[in-house]
Amino acid sequence: MKFVDEAIVTIRSGSGGAGCVSFRRERFIEKGGPDGGDGGDGGDVILRVDPSKRTLYEYRRQKRLSAKNGASGLGRQKHGKNGSHCILTLPPGTIVFDAQTSQVIADLTDPDKEIVVAQGGMGGRGNKRFASSTNRVPRFAQPGIPGVEMKLRLELKLMADVGLVGLPNAGKSTLISAMSAARPKIADYPFTTLNPTIGMVEAPFGEPFAVADIPGLIEGAHEGVGLGIKFLKHIERTGILVHLIDSGDIDPENPLAQFQLINNELSMHSDTLANKTQVVVLNKLDLTGTKNRVEAFKDALPDQTIFTISAATGEGVKPLIKHLAQLLQALAPEDK
Structure with a gap:
């Protein structure tokens, strides 16, 4: 990776x-x-x-x-x-x-x-x-x-500056395509990404930075379930994690279920991953019926800055890139 x-x-x-x-x-x-x-x-x-x-x-x-x-x-x-x-x-x-x-x-x-x-x-x-x-x-x-x-x-x-994490089919491959020149395989079914993809992102200031799309994580990944386990140890060296969530899959009755599942897998793997700087991004705003789901998620996590995007249309991607560039500049050298 x-x-x-x-x-x-x-x-x-x-x-x-x-x-x-x-x-x-x-x-x-x-x-x-x-x-x-x-x-x-x-x-x-x-x-x-x-x-x-x-x-x-x-x-x-x-x-x-x-x-x-x-x-x-x-x-x-x-x-x-x-x-x-x-x-x-x-x-x-x-x-x-x-x-x-x-x-x-x-x-x-x-x-x-x-x-x-x-x-x-x-x-x-x-x-x-x-x-x-x-x-x-x-x-x-x-x-x-x-x-x-x-x-x-x-x-x-080197390891990528930014690692994309989330459940399978959250849109990580589409997002890395929207942010960079990387062209991973994209399809509407889980585990499309079988190998990590690295894309170089042109920042609005400073040097370009590297973003890694790793295979989707599922429950039990820290114990070897699914395809993401062998990559968890590698993203320990990234500076920032982008936690990508499919807004269409948010359950209004339990809006943080996906978010908590992934964070649990990260923390079970290592304290290093659990303490990483994390940017929460709700994807697929272009789909109908996502507005109420997004609001339910935001209400359940009021103290967290949350980015809403559509990786497919590019909506909200540029502000996300700018925010990541700012975070990378602010990170101490030992955290990068």
Whole structure:
């Protein structure tokens, strides 16, 4: 159920600057000694973990990234300026592969960790460095060492930011289709979703976030009944749970029956799930006869913010996405 976000980028470290061939030019001194300075070192390509990032979104657009070359040395023994580094800021959980060999270069998990993945070339030495008792006027200098170019495959493995939970046929697959570009199988019978689906949702602000549609939960799921049990342990790592309820199935005499059943399964599985931030969403408002059922549910849960939507028509989906984006931004890093 891990969401895998990938990007391939070509990176290149900076080349070292060339050493300088230069001689002193002083008044009344016809042939001064060598004074060529060294070239500057090329910039490194550095991988840096940034806990505030959740996706590799920006690197799908940037296909080539380069550090700056070192500047050439100058006369009067002036050292060339070093090239600036190229820093790739990546979310925790990013695995970096050599795209040619598939060898793992780095597994970035620690916050604020930095790794030099391609070192810049060393600057060449100026002719001042080559002066000796046998060669007082060297007319040569070293060129800079070229930078390193390689292709990296970035793979992010993480749990979704938001998990959709509810009874089978509550409309989770339809909702994830309405929120994202994911296209899970949708049909009007239980257990259409046999495998989790991850969709990336474009938020109105901030980075996109990942939403997981897991198979519907039924009574006894925590004991292995139904299809949802093997996924319960995975949604422990989501930041938020969207509790989706089919408003057409709400019993006006016992409006919280579905809501309490699912919450019982979550709490029986683990305290972690029981204490997750939860957004309650009543779906299928497009069906006739749901108004009274929705009101009965709201009356039975007066202190809970409840979203009412129709995933099929898109009604109410945008405000829900905005609310989820706000909640994700407010979550502490350890809760995400």
